Amino acid sequence: MTSFDEIKTFAFEALGEMNYDTADFDGDTQLGPAGVDLESLALAELGVRVEERFGIRFSDDELDELAALTVDEFCTAVATRLAAHASA
Known part of the structure; x- marks a missing residue:
């Protein structure tokens, strides 16, 4: 099972690979205009990277809603989907 910390590390690595400077980001940084x-x-x-790495998918509508989430909230959403996927 993938831990929250692994997901968070992945999220920061993915953002870095997408040419975002993550030096000033933390778990409370919003993904949308107010933060990242x-x-x-x-x-x-980011959704495609999550799908490729973890095998879960966000719908187009959900992707739009991700902008309102913080990094930690995003990681929690991924962890919740992973747990649901594992128990299915």
Whole structure:
């Protein structure tokens, strides 16, 4: 089972690979305009990376909603989906 910390590490690595400077980011940093400033295309890319790494998927509507989440809330959402997927 993947831990929250593994998901968070992955999220920061993915953002770095997407050319975002994560030095000033923490778990309370919002993914959208008030923080990381991910636009819809970048949110979609993050969603694809999550799908490739963890085998879970966010719908297009859910991707748009991710902008309102903090990094920690995003990681919690991924962990929740992983747990649900594992028990299915």
